[in-house]
Amino acid sequence: MQSLCLSASARVRVSIPGPTSPRLARSLSPAEWAPEIPMGSVRRSAPLCCTRGLQEASALDNETYSLINSIEVREWESGKSIDDIAANQGIRIRRHPSTNTPRNILEKIIWDKVIEVSELKKEKPLTLVKETLADAPPARDFVGALKASYERNGVPALIAEVKKASPSKGVLREDFDPVEIAKAYEQHGAACLSILTDEKYFQGNFKILEAVRKAGVQCPLLCKEFIIDSWQIYYARSKGADAVLLIAGVLPDIDIKLMTMECRELGLTALLEVHNERELDRVLNIDGIQLIGINNRDLETFEVDNSITKRLLEGERGEIVRKKGIIVVGESGLFTPDDVSYVQNADVKAVLVGESLIKQNDPGKAIPGLFGKEILQC
Numbered sequence: 443m444q445s446l447c448l449s450a451s452a453r454v455r456v457s458i459p460g461p462t463s464p465r466l467a468r469s470l471s472p473a474e475w476a477p478e479i480p481m482g483s484v485r486r487s488a489p490l491c492c493t494r495g496l497q498e499a500s501a502l503d504n505e506t507y508s509l510i511n512s513i514e515v516r517e518w519e520s521g522k523s524i525d526d527i528a529a530n531q532g533i534r535i536r537r538h539p540s541t542n543t544p545r546n547i548l549e550k551i552i553w554d555k556v557i558e559v560s561e562l563k564k565e566k567p568l569t570l571v572k573e574t575l576a577d578a579p580p581a582r583d584f585v586g587a588l589k590a591s592y593e594r595n596g597v598p599a600l601i602a603e604v605k606k607a608s609p610s611k612g613v614l615r616e617d618f619d620p621v622e623i624a625k626a627y628e629q630h631g632a633a634c635l636s637i638l639t640d641e642k643y644f645q646g647n648f649k650i651l652e653a654v655r656k657a658g659v660q661c662p663l664l665c666k667e668f669i670i671d672s673w674q675i676y677y678a679r680s681k682g683a684d685a686v687l688l689i690a691g692v693l694p695d696i697d698i699k700l701m702t703m704e705c706r707e708l709g710l711t712a713l714l715e716v717h718n719e720r721e722l723d724r725v726l727n728i729d730g731i732q733l734i735g736i737n738n739r740d741l742e743t744f745e746v747d748n749s750i751t752k753r754l755l756e757g758e759r760g761e762i763v764r765k766k767g768i769i770v771v772g773e774s775g776l777f778t779p780d781d782v783s784y785v786q787n788a789d790v791k792a793v794l795v796g797e798s799l800i801k802q803n804d805p806g807k808a809i810p811g812l813f814g815k816e817i818l819q820c
């Protein structure tokens with residue numbers, strides 16, 4: 443089957459390579475890729491994806507066909523920038539600085555990330571990253587691990603976060619041995635781990651992700667990054683990630699569609715993070731989403747409010763989530779068994795917890811304190 447691979451984050455880039463699965467194991471020749479077209483800069487005729495894609499539409503699968511006909515691609519054709527498209531979807535974070543002053547910390551993180559990723563791509567272009575994919579450890583079943591833990595324990599499965607620092611709280615733990623902490627989390631029942639890889643704001647990095655995997659930790663690993671470019675998804679997999687975070691408050695629908703397709707092809711789980719009704723509605727309208735995280739923390743203001751999880755899962759939205767069999771993760775600000783029960787009553791099947799565990803003398807032993815009981819490992 444022919445397959446269209448298109449990345450819209452900051453650029454539109456397309457290839458129509460050969461059969462879908464084996465193509466990930468090999469690198470694509472430059473001829474298979476359309477030239478990269480900077481988004482938000484010049485107005486151009488239709489991107490190559492549209493013309494090539496439509497010519498070959500009869501050979502494309504339904505998912506790809508609907509993508510190339512999507513409203514966003516048509517908007518792009520009519521000259522809208524990625525920031526315009528995002529703004530139409532209620533996204534306040536701009537990808538490209540139009541002033542020197544970011545509106546908030548999340549926007550600043552994203553502007554820095556755009557620069558960081560463009561440097562990394564120069565050092566290691568996608569074709570080289572793809573060559574290293576075959577050496578990565580096989581991807582583990584992130585959602586399967588969460589479901590199994592929930593069934594085993596009757597409380598939300600734990601995604602324990604290996605987090606040294608954060609923009610809202612500064613350094614959370616001076617004495618930070620990520621591998622020891624990861625092992626302790628696993629030993630005390632964490633179903634999965636979240637590894638911060640952003641260096642500038644969280645003092646994380648990809649060496650931590652690799653070291654945790656190489657140390658023999660079995661839990662699936664979430665690469666906690668600010669993803670704005672498909673390159674980062676391939677890079678995360680090449681470093682051993684089993685899941686990646688996609689933030690709906692940063693990524694327009696077209697990026698989410700393309701990136702979730704790429705995740706599927708790589709065997710990665712995409713955790714779609716939302717913070718309000720509009721973001722949840724956007725994500726629920728995208729096919730194939732298995733895992734949604736509701737972040738109780740407003741990443742623009744740092745305000746944490748656990749009732750956001752409850753509010754978003756009330757009524758029709760909760761019904762749609764259940765009908766689609768989506769697993770919901772309650773994220774941030776969870777400190778006590780009451781906090782965990784509160785989000786569990788809102789129908790959350792997993793929780794993502796950083797600060798309240800990492801700040802304890804023994805972060806692993808703090809897990810029973812968080813749940814009010816011991817959590818059984820698989």
Ligand SMILES: O=C(O)c1ccccc1NCC(=O)[C@H](O)[C@H](O)COP(=O)(O)O
Pocket residue numbers: 547548603605608609610611737739741744773774775776794795796797798
């Ligand atoms: O944690 C922050 O200060 C932060 C600031 C800006 C963007 C993202 C941020 N955190 C990411 C997260 O959402 C949390 O690391 C994660 O949900 C765990 O939260 P917590 O248990 O409150 O540490």
